[in-house]
Amino acid sequence: MDTNFYPFHYLVLFAILIFGSTLFVLLGAFPLARFGVVLVSSVVYILWGAFYHSYSERLSCSIFLEYALLAVFVVVLFAFLLELV
Amino acid sequence: MKSHFLPHPKKGTRAKLLSPTAFFGYIFFVCSLIFTTKIISLKYPLILGYATNVRVEDLLEYTNLERQQLGLQSLKLDSKLNNAAYSKATDMFSNNYWAHTSPSGVQPWSFIVDSGYDYIYAGENLARDFNNSKSVIKAWMNSPTHRDNIISSNYEQIGFAVVNGKLNGEETTLVVEMFGSLKTPDYLAVNNVEGVKTLIEKDFKAIPIPILNVKTLNRNVSLVIMLFVLFLFILDGLYVWKKGIVRISGNTLAHILILLIAIVGVWYTSLGSIL
Numbered sequence: 088m089d090t091n092f093y094p095f096h097y098l099v100l101f102a103i104l105i106f107g108s109t110l111f112v113l114l115g116a117f118p119l120a121r122f123g124v125v126l127v128s129s130v131v132y133i134l135w136g137a138f139y140h141s142y143s144e145r146l147s148c149s150i151f152l153e154y155a156l157l158a159v160f161v162v163v164l165f166a167f168l169l170e171l172v
Numbered sequence: 173m174k175s176h177f178l179p180h181p182k183k184g185t186r187a188k189l190l191s192p193t194a195f196f197g198y199i200f201f202v203c204s205l206i207f208t209t210k211i212i213s214l215k216y217p218l219i220l221g222y223a224t225n226v227r228v229e230d231l232l233e234y235t236n237l238e239r240q241q242l243g244l245q246s247l248k249l250d251s252k253l254n255n256a257a258y259s260k261a262t263d264m265f266s267n268n269y270w271a272h273t274s275p276s277g278v279q280p281w282s283f284i285v286d287s288g289y290d291y292i293y294a295g296e297n298l299a300r301d302f303n304n305s306k307s308v309i310k311a312w313m314n315s316p317t318h319r320d321n322i323i324s325s326n327y328e329q330i331g332f333a334v335v336n337g338k339l340n341g342e343e344t345t346l347v348v349e350m351f352g353s354l355k356t357p358d359y360l361a362v363n364n365v366e367g368v369k370t371l372i373e374k375d376f377k378a379i380p381i382p383i384l385n386v387k388t389l390n391r392n393v394s395l396v397i398m399l400f401v402l403f404l405f406i407l408d409g410l411y412v413w414k415k416g417i418v419r420i421s422g423n424t425l426a427h428i429l430i431l432l433i434a435i436v437g438v439w440y441t442s443l444g445s446i447l
């Protein structure tokens with residue numbers, strides 16, 4: 088259970104992801120640029136996680152790894168989907 | 173088995189299927205899939221390929237159905253407009269653009285004139301990455317400007333091209349629909365079943381349809397994997413909340429949020445676009 092709930096942090100994350108999604112839609116004809124958006128959004132997600140947990144003084148290597156692995160998972164899936172390999 | 177899907181109530185760890193090891197496994201699985209599908213699509217394009225099920229005869233039929241519902245005359249398939257549409261599609265592939273006007277300023281009308289069609293009225297609809305003919309016409313009918321072309325009483329003839337190729341590095345199926353009416357009447361355009369069939373055989377090379385479409389396969393596999401992981405995170409969040417477990421881990425709500433948005437993104441890539 089998350090005992091530290093910071094609505095503003097969630098709002099920031101939501102805004103970042105919505106901005107990324109909008110760019111993703113607008114760049115419909117450019118798969119490489121789309122992938123760039125996914126990559127940048129994923130890096131921002133990791134940074135958000137690191138900031139969120141360091142703010143509540145709970146950041147650890149395992150937590151950082153959790154964010155990083157989820158971000159890599161999303162990036163790899165989009166590379167597969169957008170056929171960039 | 174329970175520990176694979178639910179978090180440990182005492183250790184404060186996530187379900188085994190959400191552990192770092194499991195994530196390494198998912199990433200490895202997706203990477204393997206990328207290479208497997210690539211190799212199969214290169215070696216056996218008739219098993220796993222890129223052609224979609226968009227067919228000229230269906231496009232003509234659905235276009236005319238829309239017109240008939242409004243009491244308009246059916247459009248006749250015209251060989252010159254077919255050639256103009258094909259030239260436009262190949263021009264988009266060779267000059268790498270997706271627009272009505274080419275980067276060098278060539279207008280759609282140039283292709284129509286070059287094909288020998290002396291028009292009084294002309295129009296163009298474009299579509300890409302649709303899986304079937306019905307969804308192409310549906311998307312055009314939902315767009316006021318494209319709809320205007322389909323149901324315009326100014327047009328008498330129609331031509332199509334369905335061409336596969338690479339646009340901005342992406343395997344794409346382009347659909348070009350050209351409308352027109354001639355300054356002087358021409359009786360070569362056809363709209364009877366036999367005439368259409370003969371003209372299609374003459375104007376279009378049959379595109380072999382693979383057993384599996386790479387794009388559909390990739391999209392469905394991505395969706396299944398993402399939905400599975402999302403389900404596990406929701407289960408994890410609900411279990412921890414219900415049991416009142418206090419643990420130090422990543423933020424489940426944030427993970428759910430990024431996965432939900434990614435799923436919407438995956439779903440969005442399955443939609444074709446029109447111009």
